[in-house]
Amino acid sequence: MAANNSPIPVTVLSGSLGAGKTTTLNHVLNTEQELNAAVVVNDMGEVNIDADLVERESALSQADEEVIELSNGCICCRLRGDMLDEVGQLADQRDFEYLLVESSGISEPIPVAQTFARGFEDASFDPTGIYELDTMVSVVDAHSFWQAFDSGEALTDDEVDPEGNRVPEAALMDQIEFCDVLVLNKCDLVPDDELNEIEDVLRALQPRAEIIRAEHGAVAPEQILDTGRFDFDRASQSAGWKQELQGGHHHEAAAEEHGVGSFVFTSDRPFHPERIADLLADLPAGIIRAKGFFWSAGREDIAMGLDKAGQSVRAGPNGRWIATLPKAQQERYLAARPGLDDDWDDQWGDRGIQLVFIGREYDEELLVDQLGDCVLTDTEMNANWEDYPDPFSADDQRELALADD
Numbered sequence: 505m506a507a508n509n510s511p512i513p514v515t516v517l518s519g520s521l522g523a524g525k526t527t528t529l530n531h532v533l534n535t536e537q538e539l540n541a542a543v544v545v546n547d548m549g550e551v552n553i554d555a556d557l558v559e560r561e562s563a564l565s566q567a568d569e570e571v572i573e574l575s576n577g578c579i580c581c582r583l584r585g586d587m588l589d590e591v592g593q594l595a596d597q598r599d600f601e602y603l604l605v606e607s608s609g610i611s612e613p614i615p616v617a618q619t620f621a622r623g624f625e626d627a628s629f630d631p632t633g634i635y636e637l638d639t640m641v642s643v644v645d646a647h648s649f650w651q652a653f654d655s656g657e658a659l660t661d662d663e664v665d666p667e668g669n670r671v672p673e674a675a676l677m678d679q680i681e682f683c684d685v686l687v688l689n690k691c692d693l694v695p696d697d698e699l700n701e702i703e704d705v706l707r708a709l710q711p712r713a714e715i716i717r718a719e720h721g722a723v724a725p726e727q728i729l730d731t732g733r734f735d736f737d738r739a740s741q742s743a744g745w746k747q748e749l750q751g752g753h754h755h756e757a758a759a760e761e762h763g764v765g766s767f768v769f770t771s772d773r774p775f776h777p778e779r780i781a782d783l784l785a786d787l788p789a790g791i792i793r794a795k796g797f798f799w800s801a802g803r804e805d806i807a808m809g810l811d812k813a814g815q816s817v818r819a820g821p822n823g824r825w826i827a828t829l830p831k832a833q834q835e836r837y838l839a840a841r842p843g844l845d846d847d848w849d850d851q852w853g854d855r856g857i858q859l860v861f862i863g864r865e866y867d868e869e870l871l872v873d874q875l876g877d878c879v880l881t882d883t884e885m886n887a888n889w890e891d892y893p894d895p896f897s898a899d900d901q902r903e904l905a906l907a908d909d
C-alpha cells in the first residue's frame with residue numbers, strides 16, 4: 505500500500521466501443537489479486553453494463569475493488585467534475601493504492617488526462633498531489649481496425665452527438681495519438697501478417713507508445729500499472745504527425761515495409777481554394793491521417809486547418825498567421841520559436857503550407873503531384889485572388905462531406 509502522503513497512481517484505459525477495455529481491466533484485476541484498486545467505469549449508455557461486468561467478474565476473483573459508475577455522459581466533457589468529486593471522496597477514505605479508470609468509447613483522452621494532471625475548475629476536488637497520472641492506455645480492436653477507418657459512416661453530421669463529441673474515428677485517432685501504451689487486442693481474430701501491417705500503421709500514427717499485442721485483454725499487469733510513462737508534455741507531442749512536422753523529412757517516404765508511409769507537403773505559396781477543396785474531398789482511401797495547416801489564396805488573414813482521421817475530413821479556418829499580429833507580439837512569438845525565422849518571408853511572413861499525410865498503399869508521388877497542382881501557378885500568383893471561388897466556410901472548420909451520400 506502506498507505511503508499515506510504519496511500520490512495514488514492512476515491508469516486510464518481508453519478505446520472504442522467493444523475494443524476490450526473491460527476485458528483488459530478484469531484481466532489485470534484478476535491477475536494482480538494483491539492489488540487494492542479502486543475502479544471508475546464510465547459508460548455512455550442508459551445502463552452501466554460495464555460496471556456490472558467489472559463488479560461481477562471481480563467478485564468472482566474475491567477481490568474487493570470499489571467500483572464507481574459514471575453513466576449518461578462522458579468523463580472527458582459533461583462528467584469531468586463528477587468524476588473528480590467521486591475520486592475526491594475515494595481519496596478521503598484512502599483505503600486503496602491504485603486508481604483504474606475505464607473511459608467511455610468516445611472519450612477524448614486529452615481532457616481526461618488534463619482532469620487528473622491539472623484539475624478542473626468546476627470540481628470540488630483538486631487531484632494534483634493526491635493522484636498522479638501514471639499510464640494512459642488505449643485499447644485498439646485489431647479485428648475492426650481497418651473498418652473503423654474505412655467505414656465512411658463518419659461523413660454524416662449525425663455522427664456528432666448532441667454534446668458535440670466528434671465522430672468515432674476522430675475519437676479513435678485521439679486515443680491512438682495520445683497515450684503511453686497501445687494494447688492491440690483481439691489478436692486471436694487476425695492473421696499475423698495483417699497484425700504486422702496494423703502495427704506499422706499504429707507506429708506511424710504514434711511513434712512513442714509501447715505497443716502490446718493481446719488476446720482477450722491478457723496483458724501483464726506491469727505493462728499498464730506503475731509504468732511511470734505518463735508525461736503530459738511528451739504525450740502532447742507524441743502524435744506521428746507532430747513528429748513529422750518537427751522532424752520534417754519533406755517529400756520523403758518513411759521506410760515502408762507494408763506500404764505504410766508518410767510525408768510532409770510544404771509550400772510558401774497558397775493553394776487555389778477550389779482545387780485544394782476538391783482534392784481534400786477525394787484523397788486516396790489509403791490516407792488514414794492528414795493534419796496540418798495551409799494558406800488558401802484570398803484568405804490572407806486566417807490559417808486554414810486540415811484534420812483527417814479515417815474517412816472524416818475537416819478543413820477550414822483555424823487560427824491566425826503570426827504575420828497578422830501586431831509587431832510587438834510578432835517579435836515575441838518569433839523570439840520564442842527560433843526555427844520560424846528561417847521560413848519567414850519578407851512579404852508573406854509565416855503564411856504557407858505544411859501538411860502531413862500518413863497512409864498505406866497509396867501512390868505518394870501522385871499525391872505530391874496533385875498537391876503541387878493545387879498550389880497557385882506563377883500566373884495565378886499575379887492575378888486577383890479575391891476572384892477565386894472559396895468553398896470553405898466563413899468561420900469554423902467544417903466536414904468536407906463530399907462523398908456520394
Ligand SMILES: Nc1nc2c(ncn2[C@@H]2O[C@H](COP(=O)(O)OP(=O)(O)OP(=O)(O)O)[C@@H](O)[C@H]2O)c(=O)[nH]1
Pocket residue numbers: 519520521522523524525526527528554608609689690691692693718719720721
Ligand atoms: N475474440 C476476442 N474477443 C474479445 C477479445 N477481447 C474482448 N473480446 C470480446 O469483445 C466484447 C467487448 O469486450 P469489452 O471488454 O466489453 O469491450 P469494451 O471496450 O469494454 O466495450 P465498451 O465498454 O462497450 O466500450 C466482449 O464480448 C469480449 O468478450 C479478444 O481479444 N478476442
